[in-house]
Amino acid sequence: MKSRLFSGVQPTGNLHIGNYLGALKNFVRLQSSYESIFCIVDLHAITIYQEPVQLRAKNREIAGLFLAAGIDPKLSSIIVQSQVAAHAELAWMLTCVTPIGWLYRMTQFKAKSETIREKSDTQDSIGDGLLQYPVLMAADILLYQAKVVPVGDDQAQHRELTRDIAQRFTSLYGETFVMPETSLPSVGARIMGLDEPDKKMSKSATGAGHAVALLDEPSLIKKKIMRATTDSNPAVDFDTMGPGVANLLAIYQAFDECSDDTMRERFAGMRYGDLKKTVAEKTIEHIEPFQKRYREMMADPAYLDGILKAGAERVQPIAAATVQLVKERMGLYTASR
Numbered sequence: 465m466k467s468r469l470f471s472g473v474q475p476t477g478n479l480h481i482g483n484y485l486g487a488l489k490n491f492v493r494l495q496s497s498y499e500s501i502f503c504i505v506d507l508h509a510i511t512i513y514q515e516p517v518q519l520r521a522k523n524r525e526i527a528g529l530f531l532a533a534g535i536d537p538k539l540s541s542i543i544v545q546s547q548v549a550a551h552a553e554l555a556w557m558l559t560c561v562t563p564i565g566w567l568y569r570m571t572q573f574k575a576k577s578e579t580i581r582e583k584s585d586t587q588d589s590i591g592d593g594l595l596q597y598p599v600l601m602a603a604d605i606l607l608y609q610a611k612v613v614p615v616g617d618d619q620a621q622h623r624e625l626t627r628d629i630a631q632r633f634t635s636l637y638g639e640t641f642v643m644p645e646t647s648l649p650s651v652g653a654r655i656m657g658l659d660e661p662d663k664k665m666s667k668s669a670t671g672a673g674h675a676v677a678l679l680d681e682p683s684l685i686k687k688k689i690m691r692a693t694t695d696s697n698p699a700v701d702f703d704t705m706g707p708g709v710a711n712l713l714a715i716y717q718a719f720d721e722c723s724d725d726t727m728r729e730r731f732a733g734m735r736y737g738d739l740k741k742t743v744a745e746k747t748i749e750h751i752e753p754f755q756k757r758y759r760e761m762m763a764d765p766a767y768l769d770g771i772l773k774a775g776a777e778r779v780q781p782i783a784a785a786t787v788q789l790v791k792e793r794m795g796l797y798t799a800s801r
């Protein structure tokens with residue numbers, strides 16, 4: 465029996481090469497070793513206001529990007545969170561065992577509520593959902609009794625909290641959940657912002673030259689990479705290079721999958737203009753066929769809907785069994801047998 469793997473991606477912002485090299489590529493690599501569920505977490509997305517038409521389109525876009533990246537719907541289930549009602553159902557039950565102080569302590573909650581407060585935009589308020597966000601994430605994971613939860617380091621605290629919530633549930637109601645593991649089976653590349661190489665590349669950053677989106681035109685990809693921040697050296701020096709140059713090299717290496725030795729041979733002494741051109745070419749070489757697959761996927765809406773429906777149907781029994789068990793443990797109503 466394979467262990468179960470669960471991960472989620474929010475249908476917000478534009479997925480970029482950092483998401484591809486850090487997460488998607490990793491998902492593809494892991495999918496044959498685990499029984500994998502990849503979830504498009506639209507219920508998480510609405511913790512911050514989303515324009516409905518856009519959100520609906522984003523759900524499909526992410527599904528298309530998953531498929532284009534090589535997630536194989538025969539091996540893995542791709543689902544949209546709101547398709548499976550049990551996510552929200554279990555989240556409520558877990559909310560009731562989660563001390564509110566744990567949630568106020570979450571770094572992401574603090575950061576997001578701070579941003580909203582600063583913007584004081586009328587459409588955005590610090591909704592209760594923002595506080596409950598990690599509980600819903602715990603529900604995603606525990607619902608499927610997932611053992612392996614690949615996430616970036618920004619989500620590691622939420623994964624830890626999931627364990628705490630599970631433990632607390634156990635102490636109140638008895639053994640119920642598989643405990644998710646803390647460590648990753650393998651870690652994808654950590655790609656930094658092109659304009660700020662000391663910050664992880666982000667979907668929500670606003671700088672025009674910050675990220676290369678997976679759906680950017682090749683000419684734009686080139687332009688963004690050519691403008692990437694480097695340092696005051698004229699050419700690649702592996703011993704003294706700054707984070708910008710290291711990041712460009714990391715992008716190249718993650719696409720090419722070559723060894724450190726090969727990297728040194730290819731790039732030592734290369735002038736930055738040539739380095740950028742080479743990295744841009746490598747990126748486009750990988751992204752162009754990816755975009756072609758994406759467009760093929762999106763040209764057939766019925767195919768995409770079919771994949772999502774099949775995914776939901778496959779995971780539904782697992783979700784239902786967990787909810788049933790949790791209800792029994794908690795004394796909630798279940799028909800007498």
Ligand code: TRP
Nearest residue numbers: 470471472473505601604615619
């Ligand atoms: N919060 C995660 C993120 O923003 C997405 C997510 C939701 C998730 N539920 C999950 C990731 C469960 C892993 C497991 O990246």
